[in-house]
Amino acid sequence: MDWDMLRSLVQILNASGISEIAVEYGDTKIQVKRPTAVYSWRAADGVEESVPEGLEMEETAPVGPVPIVVKAGRVGVFHRRDTAEDFLVAEGQEVDEGQTIGYIESVKLMTEVLAPETGKVSRVLVEDGAAVEYGQPLFELLPAEEEPEEEVER
Numbered sequence: 001m002d003w004d005m006l007r008s009l010v011q012i013l014n015a016s017g018i019s020e021i022a023v024e025y026g027d028t029k030i031q032v033k034r035p036t037a038v039y040s041w042r043a044a045d046g047v048e049e050s051v052p053e054g055l056e057m058e059e060t061a062p063v064g065p066v067p068i069v070v071k072a073g074r075v076g077v078f079h080r081r082d083t084a085e086d087f088l089v090a091e092g093q094e095v096d097e098g099q100t101i102g103y104i105e106s107v108k109l110m111t112e113v114l115a116p117e118t119g120k121v122s123r124v125l126v127e128d129g130a131a132v133e134y135g136q137p138l139f140e141l142l143p144a145e146e147e148p149e150e151e152v153e154r
Helices: 003-016
Strands: 020-025 028-033 040-042 068-071 076-079 100-106 109-114 119-124 137-143
Touching: 003 020, 003 028, 020 109, 076 109, 100 137
Parallel strands: none
Antiparallel strands: 020 028, 040 068, 068 137, 076 100, 100 109, 119 137
């Protein structure tokens, strides 16, 4: 094991913002990968609406759960498959927090797109193989409904 090479790769990984790097030389192959951040945005969080003067706006309760928008964490090509077979997720499918729901390929490296929380895929917003920009919405997830706690008889 070439520890100096490994240290150099980790430094490159930390300095560049990429999530994976692999090097082959001779019989040796070193691959360094770090967990990727989950980029999501909840539509109701921190949104301020401006209302023209003279108009009043009634406050209403949201109807149903507010979708979570999963956004691209980098520029690249979006992939909904990990092989040539089926999609990783489809609309209406339940997903778990941290589950891989897509990939973004950038500079020949694949970065996972992870579900930020448990829920159901309500919409897929980008086609497989499409170019995406940083922050571009990829999926909408409906958060899992909280199950009511059962009352314990005493």
